[in-house]
Amino acid sequence: MSADRLIEAYLNELATAAEALPAERLTELIADMTTHIAEARADGATSEDDVRAVLQRLGDPRDIVEAATDGLVQVDVPPRFRLRDFGAVALLLIGPFALVIGWLAGVWLLWTSDRWTRGEKLLATLGWxxxxxxxxxxxxxxxxxxxxxxxxxxxxxxxxxxxxxxxQPGRSATRTRLAGATPATSSNR
Amino acid sequence: MVAEKVFTQLRRGTLEYCVLALLQGEERYGFDLVKELGEIDGMVTTEGTIYPLLARLRREGLVETSWRESESGPPRRYYRSTASGGQALADFTADWERFRTSVDAILRRGNEGRRK
Known part of the structure; x- marks a missing residue:
């Protein structure tokens, strides 16, 4: 049924737009929208055009997510402590004195990490x-x-x-999410 | 509408009190509330934003919710104003009346000046 596909596409778009929301808000928002659409269909919105009109009235998912973002601030997720990156530096430093294979392992860890630029990797490889x-x-x-x-x-x-x-924080580690539990304050209260 | 941007701002600032007003002494579930607001001219353009608004009012303790089964579909979450929701509405209503009187007076003066 095409009406189902429209709804599915809309909810998918909403879920994508809401990705940065805290899990609790995201779940609630999707549940609220799903219920609203189900209620609208039970209320007589049966044809594809009806459903399209219901979704249009609900509005652009990005606007809805923006409304749900209220009181949250965007934060950078700090880079995680990654043992492998320290391992790379340690092996590059002491690996050669133990076994050449230790140094080679360091080089491998270095080049497979996303924490450094190519120039830094080249210098570190050539150093020893x-x-x-x-x-x-x-x-x-x-x-x-x-x-x-x-x-x-x-x-x-x-x-x-x-x-x-x-x-540099690893590319896989730099993500932004929405956080902060400070309730919005209103001057009217 | 002449100044769509201005009305977007006004709507944004007043919608939560309109929602609170509809929830005084009466319980409503989300779809019912959205439908009711949608029938009022110029009140809501993006119906979906009512739900995050309701969630915020709940976090702020201005409304409370309860789940109830429905005969026709999924369980419904009913919203009802709390005492502090009623107080917030009363405070806003007083401020709004003062504000509206001031704006009306200034607009009237402007329109009289325009006709001279």
């Missing part, structure tokens, strides 16, 4: 190989061993600092 290369080159020259190690360590560690500092 370049640091190691510099140490080898320095070893051939007359630079004291202590200084060689300091330079190599600096080159290795430096790219990891922005990873810790600029760690």
């Amino acid at each position: 190989p370049i640091g190691y290369g510099v140490a080898v080159v320095c070893d051939w020259t007359s630079i004291p061993l202590g200084l060689t190690l300091a330079i190599a360590a600096a080159i290795t560690v430096a790219p990891l600092i922005p990873l810790l500092k600029n760690g």
Whole structure:
């Protein structure tokens, strides 16, 4: 039946628009609308055109959701603490000294994370190989061993600092939702 | 209507008291209330927004609700004004009358000036 499909499409659109609402409000809103439509049909809105008119009078789902948003503020969901991101940095740092496979695992964790930009990932990946290369080159020259190690360590560690500092919230972690239980106040009361 | 935007604002500010007024000494279920408001000229343009409004009035303790079975369909949620809902309506009515008198007086002065 086409009237059913119209209703289904309308309720779907409403559910999508209401996604950011707290669960309790969302459930109640959908239930209220579903009941209203059922009542309207029981009240004589039977044809497809009747149903279309009922939905039109209910209005744009976005306007309804806006009315239900009253008293709520939009908040950014803070990025979650993710062990894997810290694991990536740790393995990049100490992995090479244990087994090369540890470092490779760090690189894999790094590139599969959505927490950093491509540039940061590239620098962090190249840090250890370049640091190691510099140490080898320095070893051939007359630079004291202590200084060689300091330079190599600096080159290795430096790219990891922005990873810790600029760690962007993961794209999958940045979401906004509506929150806040502060009831709207009215000056008339 | 001349100034649709202005009336949208006015409607937004007054609708909750119209809803409260319809719920004084009388219980109504959502569909019934929406239908009644819809029959009043210029009162409601988006019927669906009445439900979030009712939910807010309930959160603020101005209306209370109870579920009841119906013969014709799903169970109905009935709304009724609480004592503080009645008080809020009385306060608004007093403010509204003062406001309306002021606006009427100014509009009258403007229209008399226009005819000169």
